[in-house]
Amino acid sequence: MHAACASLGSAITVETFDTPDAWDRARQLPSSPKDHRVPFIAGQRSGVITIHDPVGSLPAVTLQEFLTTFESTHPSVEVDYIHGEQSLRQLGRVAGNVGLYSEVIDKHALFPTIHKDGPLPRKSFSLGEAREKRYYLECRRIASSPSIESL
Numbered sequence: 001m002h003a004a005c006a007s008l009g010s011a012i013t014v015e016t017f018d019t020p021d022a023w024d025r026a027r028q029l030p031s032s033p034k035d036h037r038v039p040f041i042a043g044q045r046s047g048v049i050t051i052h053d054p055v056g057s058l059p060a061v062t063l064q065e066f067l068t069t070f071e072s073t074h075p076s077v078e079v080d081y082i083h084g085e086q087s088l089r090q091l092g093r094v095a096g097n098v099g100l101y102s103e104v105i106d107k108h109a110l111f112p113t114i115h116k117d118g119p120l121p122r123k124s125f126s127l128g129e130a131r132e133k134r135y136y137l138e139c140r141r142i143a144s145s146p147s148i149e150s151l
Contacts, residue, residue, distance in 0.1 A: 008065055008066065010052060014047055031058075031103055036050070036062045036063075038051065038100055040092070044093070049100075057112075057116050
């Protein structure tokens with residue numbers, strides 16, 4: 001990650017935490033324009049990566065730039081985008097995986113960010129939790145089914 005961020009003109013620092021409470025407190029601290037914070041879970045380690053002098057205006061944009069750069073230099077790496085903190089914790093704890101949290105994007109930052117950085121990264125402006133989305137998709141499928149009267 002150091003090399004990928006350096007190629008983008010950024011530097012990183014990594015903090016790890018010994019207790020879940022310390023990590024929960026640290027990951028709640030907000031990013032700033034000059035320092036984007038990315039909480040992570042990697043096996044039994046939890047921490048926060050701080051990206052200094054980020055390339056994007058929001059942490060989600062900076063994180064996507066890093067992932068794109070990292071994937072291009074490490075073709076065996078597989079990136080998946082998921083919703084739901086519990087799913088991320090479970091997957092991040094698996095040996096060989098890293099779960100990276102993306103800060104929630106404020107709805108008021110949507111258009112200014114698109115204007116400055118272009119399209120948002122995948123799944124970065126998706127409203128609701130994964131379970132809520134499932135119900136939405138199921139209801140949408142039912143609503144788009146032919147009505148009983150037309151059968």
